Amino acid sequence: MVIECLVLGAGQEVGKSCVVVSINGKRIMFDCGMHMGYLDHRRYPDFSLISKSGDFDNALTCIVITHFHLDHIGALPYFTEVCGYRGPIYMTYPTKALAPLMLEDYRKVMVDRRGEQEQFSYENIVDCMKKVTAVDLKQTVQVDKDLQIRAYYAGHVLGAAMFYAKVGDAAIVYTGDYNMTPDRHLGAAQIDRLHLDLLITESTYATTVRDSKYAREREFLKAVHKCVGGGGKVLIPTFALGRAQELCILLDDYWERMNLKVPIYFSAGLTIQANMYYKMLISWTSQKVKDTYATRNAFDFKNVCSFDRSLINAPGPCVLFATPGMISGGFSLEVFKQWAPSEMNLVTLPGYCVAGTIGHKLMSGKPTKIDLDEGTQIDVRCQIHQLSFSPHTDAKGIMDLVKFLSPKNVILVHGEKPKMASLKGRIQSELGIQCYDPANKDIVCISSTHYVKADASAKFIQSSLNPNFRFLNRSLEGSSVLGHVDTTAMSPLQVCDDRVAEGILIMEKNHKAKVLHQDELLDMLREQKHEVKYAYCCPVQFGKFERTENTGLLSTRDVLPISDKCSLLHLLFVKVSNELTEGSIQEFGEHLQLQSFRASVCLKDNCPYRSTDSSHNISEAVYFCCTWSLADEKLAWKVVAIMKSLDANAM
């Protein structure tokens, strides 16, 4: 069986995440994002690769969306409403709630501000959302008879999830974006240990190892405290969802602990609406928020009040959260214009600003004047603080997740090519897991698990149920090597329990597999037990004395009288038992026996087991046929050696 993975977007790049995975005949599209950097056809994934005919309903089993960021959901209305996909779509509750806000905001910006031709309308968004099935964390959804999916908490943004999908015996996890360390309002990604054939993971920070977030928080708080302590005003331009709430919790906490009375304002608009969602979706936030929820909703900020334009120039210090994040326009720009000229004030900037925005200008060196447009110039004297919080996991987090899940294969998406290659190398060398970093439109095929069902015999089941451990002591094989770093340490004492190894897998006539207990095999095959035996026809030189005593009786070589046979045997018995140090050989009329070793007089002329290269006088010798099984090989050769050397003794 094969899992086929078609990368439509986010292959060796960041943007328009979209991966189509085929498992055992089911095809799942994970994420359906748009690329914010392009305005042409490269903006959307190339859906024609899924189905040339455009019959997406039959080509795809379902779509799974991990979170509400546009590079993960942006193309969805286009795909459902314009391309005409009508199959099931799954996302988490918060994503379903927040995605329309995001999409509509984006649509407005594109159409209203930039005057672009609209790709989808408001109605499209609404209709698209109607097709969505919302799922909860760890809820197993049976998409159809064979396919089941399950969401796991991913951190990153409110409602972000990793998705587990299983068809038959093959199982994969698609992570979307995730964060392995918690922040102030969201928890760390959390997933069970699963048997996976494939893990598709983001790799935005494939080579970065980030230090403790505390240092960054400390810097931020220090800057803000210093500013308000000096009577200045702090402007925090942020995006409405996510970062604003995180920073606000951080400040609110700090305010409370430090007993600060300086007001914190939230500018109206999307942020207020977003806060409302956060307040409702408490179960998707971090443990701390959940813990305190009973006494106080962490998003009911104590020190926060809503802002009013008249307060912009009110005296005294304050902290203001305003949208949009990169001071590209809107309210944050308005406030910035007023506050920038004073040295007492502070502006914090997000970690990343698009080129062309004021945020970007502020980040690249410290300008003293910024030209807003012709005729408007802002005199920038305020302090600038750059935030570097990121909701993505770093390289160590990715490695930790891969190590914890230990899948058979890993595919990296959502990252930059050279960094991904480096991470791929690490995963393969350090964890020994096959790893791929496909480009867009590449197809990766990996083999998947397929279990064969087999019947089991009652006896086998019975034997499996009984504990059957034993201890192996390896210390006999070599000295203890514990504590020496250069060798693989191994305990001399090991436990093993080989119940399954005692079974035998057979294929019955009707092509059904069955497991039997090893004792049942012969019955089943109606065969006798075969045993390998060794045989050797050993010449024994009895001394002259004995020979003469026997000459009279030897009429022909072919027929030996029984009494003679017995006496020869007895003679041998006496001699051998004198010589033999270990074990006691026994006489049983026709043969001598020691364990599985047997010796009897050989009367054949051409015994197949007789060695012919003997330099002895053959006519002088009496032959004894010896047989033994493998287990007693050493012992047997010892006895044979004794028998051969009897000659010399007698002389």
Added chain:
Amino acid sequence: MEEEVRANCEHILSQTSTCVSDSGPCRQALSLARSLIINPSTSETTISSIFETLARFLQPNHNPLSIHHTLSLLSDLAVQRPLLSHQIFNTVRSLALCKDNPTRTVTDALSVLVSIAEPDQTLIPSINELSEGLYVSLCFRPCASVRHWLLLNAKRFCIPPHLLLTLLLGFTKDPYPYVRRVALDGLVGLCNSIVVEDRALIEGCYWRAVELLTDMEDYVRFAAVRAVSEWGRLLVASIQDKSKRDLSDTLFVQLCSMVRDMSVGVRVEAFDALGKIGMVSEDILSQALSKKVLASTKGKIYPGHCSIKQCSTKQFEIPASSAAGAFVHGLEDEFYEVRRSACYSLRMLAILCPEVAGEALNLLMDMLNDDSIVVRLTALETMHHMAIFDCLKVQETHMLMFLGTLVDSSAFVRSVARRILRSTKLYNLAIFKLSVDGLLESLEMYQQDEGDIFSVLFNIGRSHGNFAVSIIKEVSGEIEPSCEGKLGSDSARVVALLVLAISAPLSHEQRICSIPPRIFSYAVTLLGRISCALSDVMNQNTLLAYLSHCSRSTVISAAEFNFKEEEPFLPVTEGGIPNNSGFEIISPAGMQLQKISDGASGIHSQRTWRLKKVPTPLVDYQLEDHEEVSKFVKLILSKIKDIWHLMQNGYTAEVLKMLRSWKEGLITFTTDSSADALVFMLQYLRVVKLLAKVWVHLISRRKLQSYGMGELGLVSGKLDRILREMRYRFIGFSKEEELHILELTLLNCILRLSSIKACWDRTSLKKLYSTVSRIEFLHEEGSSEPSNFVIEVKKSLFEIGASTDGASDSPILFRKLIEFFSLQKFVFCGNLKHVKAELDVHDNDYENPFPFISGLPVGIPLEISLYNISSESRLWLRMTVYEELTEFVFLDLDQFGGCDKIRKFTFVAPFYKSPKANSFTLKVCMGMECLSEDVHSFKGCAGPKHELTYLCKEKELYFSAVIKK
């Protein structure tokens, strides 16, 4: 009523038993029987008839379910009617334990038997006889739930430990995860309760647990982490050669690899386990504090697990880099439990590797910003711990974070923060200034903390005199009264600055006071407020004397004043919040002030003069009330028994608080007549305090595992010293008193032997023997009965003596002995005499040194007063310039006159090897040989043969070379 129910029950039972013998009794009948059984007033005859009926149902041919119910009824019956228990026991044993019965039935029966036997000692042998074979055979039956139950209850059966260990180890391989978990838990339990000597077995258990660290189930991994930790430490402890460190590092890295587990419980457990590791290499630890892979650990590989099937691959080695950032992750974990545990475990590790303490501190500082109070507190406690072990180096960059905690909204956090400040060395003026500002700010916001803040200011001022002086110089304008002559004393800030100012002269750095004397007179006007805050350092009288002295003279030596912590027996309460309730001296500040205004100079000059002559408590405004003292002492002694109970139950904080308040109470008595008894009592309270501290460790036995290092060692060292002082620095013991002290000494020896590295054992063991023989002698002499504890100790000493290599491997034996100890009521007669000495030198101070010629001997004229020293005592003067340059001079008491009670004489002590320097400081001290202690050679010089106990404070003398003019 009873009859009716009984008849009804029997009727149904008999019907079922005759008609359908297979199906067993019906539910209704059983519930009727149950109601009869649990009713205590049911008559004996009814009970016995029910018993007989029930016994019939135990026949093997009955339905297993009904046997199950019957057995549970019988078990209830045995509980209700103890008289029947033997009979029930025998019936169940003969009927239900048949091997052909289903596994569950046999197990049920076994469970009933064990629960009957548990309260009944007489049945134990018969249980032992039958359980071992049966237990093992049941374990190997197919039923997994029975196996689970059996392993879970293994302790209730008396399975020989070696057999149980083998079983548990084997069942860690069970396909059922619950069984694996129980097996691992069992292994952890065994590890703590039995002594495993077979190294291969220890390794087997350890590596098996390591294998299970990768189990699919959370709870198995959880149990595996604990097992790895316990067996790993056992393994490390069992090795003595140089690979010990490598193995300990392996264990550390192994545990570090678990801190990124998805299960919270596993993470917490992993950090708890990390905190228990007693040895780790510096580079590994610094790797655990940094997410980036460090050069020093790159490529280092430790053995990971390896099972039979996969023995050749490299994959099972664990690289040192997997420890990377373990603590960074732990400290930024989403769950406060994990963060707290990570903070806690850093405590031990930072002390183990002081080199990385700075790095750890950087991380910890950020935790002060945590939203959970518990985490903030733990982080602070860890820092406090580091400060105590002198590995807290606060940088200027930390100060903002740290000072934030001084104004924290939680009173606990503030108090711990101040406690840290007390014990921290502040490296430069900037940091000192920041701290003072922080304290002042905190004072403004939280006036309820005033007392403690003053005390901290006083403390840090004393330890950083130069800094304090320069700060005071800066702010002296604030302290000075404004032009109208009004002192701004009502402002807390000014008072705080005054406290800082008056602390400066007491610093060792400051011999000559550079604080303007008038500041001290300002402080006098605030005497009440200040002395209230400083009550743990000095009482009001001392303070007054001190202030008035300073306001006139600029030459101040702290030694002149009777500050409490300068006395060996009165330490500063360790970081405690001063307790200003209860036993405050009753002398209103007004009276003091009046006295000052009366004719301050005369009185005070006289007083300071007296100070120099008689260093016993300064001036007594108090009534000399001998009776009151003895009353109070009696009260304390009668409470000791209660204290002991509290201690055993883990109420350490309460005990310490109580002891502190008693101590404060005692200090307020300043009578002459019972001064010696008072000193003794204070020492005794110290002993009890230290015992309380030891007992915390014993109660939570896991803390005891930290061998050698750590608090326990320190505390027991202190205890040793104090007990020795109590024994030798007092004379006139009654037999009971001496026995009591000896018993405590015995306990301390055993404490040391039970927990501390083998290298100390010889001396402790010797001491143990000598103490025991002394106790024996006293008991024989007084024909009294030795206590249970002493008897047990003697018994086990006999055992140790019989074994070949002494006590080196019997810490567990000793640990058991501790349990026999109980603190008896102390019968105190109060006739003790304190053995003490005073050394005095005229005309020598920093400005006025004795002359000397470098390399030639000097004579030092010493004024010596000896109290209560018999002429047999061997006294020595110890003179130290620095550690290597120490000389001892023997004092032959016969040369000097006087009686045992008091001797006063002048003695010119020769100091032979004056150093080649222009000036030096010589520390002189007087000690008495403890004749019955072990021989203890002072290195490289002719000196005492036995350990010394010092009789007075060290005196510093100044010498300066004679310069030819």
